[in-house]
Amino acid sequence: MSEQTVQIKTAGKILQSPCGPIIHGLEDVLIKSTSISDIDGEKGILWYRGYRIEDLARHSTYEEVAYLILYGKLPNKKELEDFTNRLKTYRDLNSATIEIIKNLSKAHPMFAIESAVAAEGAFDEDNLKLAEALKVGRYKAEEKELAYRVAEKLIAKMPTIVAYHYRFSRGLDIIRPRRDLSHAANFLYMMFGKDPDPLATKGIELYLILHADHEVPASTFTAHVVASTLSDMYSAVAAAVAALKGPLHGGANEMAVRGYLEIGDPSKAKEVVEAATKPGGPKLMGVGHRVYKAYDPRAKIFKEFSREYVTKFGDPKKIFAVASAIEQEILNHPYFQQRRLFPNVDFWSGIAFYYMGIPYEYFTPIFAVSRVVGWVAHILEYWENNRIFRPRACYVGPHDLQYIPIEQR
Numbered sequence: 001m002s003e004q005t006v007q008i009k010t011a012g013k014i015l016q017s018p019c020g021p022i023i024h025g026l027e028d029v030l031i032k033s034t035s036i037s038d039i040d041g042e043k044g045i046l047w048y049r050g051y052r053i054e055d056l057a058r059h060s061t062y063e064e065v066a067y068l069i070l071y072g073k074l075p076n077k078k079e080l081e082d083f084t085n086r087l088k089t090y091r092d093l094n095s096a097t098i099e100i101i102k103n104l105s106k107a108h109p110m111f112a113i114e115s116a117v118a119a120e121g122a123f124d125e126d127n128l129k130l131a132e133a134l135k136v137g138r139y140k141a142e143e144k145e146l147a148y149r150v151a152e153k154l155i156a157k158m159p160t161i162v163a164y165h166y167r168f169s170r171g172l173d174i175i176r177p178r179r180d181l182s183h184a185a186n187f188l189y190m191m192f193g194k195d196p197d198p199l200a201t202k203g204i205e206l207y208l209i210l211h212a213d214h215e216v217p218a219s220t221f222t223a224h225v226v227a228s229t230l231s232d233m234y235s236a237v238a239a240a241v242a243a244l245k246g247p248l249h250g251g252a253n254e255m256a257v258r259g260y261l262e263i264g265d266p267s268k269a270k271e272v273v274e275a276a277t278k279p280g281g282p283k284l285m286g287v288g289h290r291v292y293k294a295y296d297p298r299a300k301i302f303k304e305f306s307r308e309y310v311t312k313f314g315d316p317k318k319i320f321a322v323a324s325a326i327e328q329e330i331l332n333h334p335y336f337q338q339r340r341l342f343p344n345v346d347f348w349s350g351i352a353f354y355y356m357g358i359p360y361e362y363f364t365p366i367f368a369v370s371r372v373v374g375w376v377a378h379i380l381e382y383w384e385n386n387r388i389f390r391p392r393a394c395y396v397g398p399h400d401l402q403y404i405p406i407e408q409r
């Protein structure tokens with residue numbers, strides 16, 4: 001470091017820099033106004049388009065919720081039927097995309113999803129036409145119609161991408177989508193090739209509903225940044241998938257279940273939780289949230305579903321028992337109480353998946369299967385009033401250094 005370098009001092013979540021305060025991690029920074037979803041982090045409430053998540057989880061389907069998020073209102077019967085049928089017709093993938101997924105069959109599925117989404121965009125004529133129009137600043141009724149069609153295609157194709165990767169990774173033939181099945185049931189069918197168990201289908205459906213949107217976490221923000229450059233919608237979604245992959249975001253569900261398996265027995269919960277409170281100790285995956293300072297409402301719902309699932313099918317690996325013991329320790333521990341850290345949705349979501357026979361590397365991909373609707377809805381909302389994202393950084397390095405030829409260094 002040169003003498004001219006100015007140290008940046010941390011004061012809570014604001015970093016003091018020579019150019020002014022830096023909001024570390026953009027905490028609480030508003031990037032736009034939205035009518036898609038809202039979170040009351042203090043009370044632990046989540047709404048999609050004004051509807052409470054609990055009501056949607058109890059009464060709705062993923063297709064209905066996807067329509068609500070995308071089009072801003074609950075559909076009537078005809079609208080829902082048409083929307084569901086359109087999704088069914090868009091499920092297939094281009095053969096070149098299938099080849100890419102196959103070539104990445106040994107990689108973590110999130111790598112394959114990123115690549116497959118980007119590739120599929122290169123073959124979608126609507127996407128290319130839309131991108132051409134955006135390039136010349138045209139975004140009128142005709143282009144908006146195109147944009148919604150592209151959005152629907154992305155929602156429809158995501159389960160196929162994930163299921164095909166699963167099949168290839170196990171050396172199995174892919175199973176084409178079935179038009180007589182719902183989004184959730186067809187996904188399980190494409191994965192396992194048999195009519196899915198009703199409780200497993202309910203679990204996937206519930207999970208898809210609970211993850212469909214969540215205001216602007218890292219992945220959705222990433223989608224905005226890419227879309228704001230007027231790149232194409234598939235590229236924005238591919239970038240969002242990349243952001244979701246991280247263990248601090250969507251990757252936490254996989255890490256949480258891996259953790260429960262490693263812990264192995266509820267009697268070890270105290271020790272594990274204690275270790276997470278030590279400086280430099282491992283963070284507990286599925287715990288804490290940037291916005292929720294109360295129990296995550298999605299986690300409450302999925303906890304009950306996990307309980308229902310293990311009550312029916314058992315908990316032979318004791319992962320539900322371990323998670324429950326950890327939860328108790330957290331809720332009673334001053335470290336977590338003072339920081340207002342509670343289990344988030346990822347704490348519970350992987351347990352039923354694990355017992356459904358879904359390998360844990362597919363937990364985050366299923367998050368993407370759901371969240372794609374939030375990503376595309378936010379892109380469409382932002383394009384109504386687009387401005388490229390271009391923040392600044394405070395430069396604290398030296399200026400005007402003398403260039404020294406390599407032989408003299």
Ligand code: CMC
Pocket residue numbers: 025214217247248249250252276277282283284285286287288289290291339341344345346
């Ligand atoms: N285990 C132990 N301590 C924690 C944890 C945790 N899981 N999460 C936060 N803390 C502590 C953290 O060490 C810090 O302590 P101190 O004030 O002493 O430095 C304090 O709580 C505040 O944490 P932070 O990291 O500054 O909070 P953040 O808002 O930057 O990060 C988070 C939020 C979700 C990334 C973080 O809580 C975390 O890493 N959790 C584990 C990963 C996880 O479950 N992610 C899924 C999030 S929900 C689903 C989604 O949106 O994708």
